[in-house]
Amino acid sequence: MRLWLKDSERRPDPEPVKTDDRKAVLIGLALWLVALAVLLLFLPQLTASGIGWWLWTCVAGLGLGLIGLLYTHWRGNRR
16 A cells, blocks of 8 residues: 555545535434433432533533534535
């Protein structure tokens, strides 16, 4: 195996694959929402154990997922 190829020996780059990134972000958002709902059911036990921060992790995941959804929507409109 050689680490460096001359430009004349290289194969052309493949075409980019078209994907639906919004669907992946929506699935991730749905999973964070399910996790938040489950954790809300066990809120007293979470706070008694000292792991109430798990709830805020889900909230942060939802927030970042919404930002990702807005970004993919904006990027999709530019293309």
